[in-house]
């Protein structure tokens with residue numbers, strides 16, 4: 061789980077995947093503290109207080125990668141690098157679960173999402189110093205990298221997507 065934040069996703073995953081072990085990568089020590097509390101110090105979780113962009117993973121290591129509202133923190137070049145490093149780290153039947161903002165291609169939903177997302181980037185740039193200035197087109201990038209979307213749900217007029225991507 062990359063950029064896991066305060067561990068709400070992790071606590072849920074621990075519940076629904078009772079056999080799984082988790083590597084959680086998170087830059088913020090505070091967030092790791094909160095996540096560890098939510099995970100109740102589970103021995104199935106290893107925390108890594110690291111910058112994801114400085115990491116690489118051996119091939120065929122993980123059954124799943126989880127990024128929830130994390131790709132939106134990265135620049136397009138960073139997402140590209142991450143995809144190139146993570147795709148080989150997935151096992152053959154592995155999957156990449158993504159929850160994030162997205163901008164529908166057409167219609168009023170496009171303009172509605174584009175406005176909200178632009179406003180959020182401005183807000184987070186001022187309040188947190190976020191480096192990324194816009195949402196990387198991560199879905200097109202995953203497609204181009206040869207991953208396949210097998211399951212997709214959207215909320216908020218298509219502005220938030222939850223999807224499962226798998227290797228070819």
Ligand SMILES: C[S@@+](CC[C@H](N)C(=O)[O-])C[C@H]1O[C@@H](n2cnc3c(N)ncnc32)[C@H](O)[C@@H]1O
Pocket residue numbers: 062063064065066069085086087088091110111112113127128129130133
């Ligand atoms: C928007 S929050 C999302 C948190 C959580 N996944 C969620 O869905 O609520 C992004 C998280 O990624 C972490 N983060 C940002 N850049 C990072 C990086 N380069 N490496 C590791 N963690 C990072 C932040 O500290 C933050 O906790």
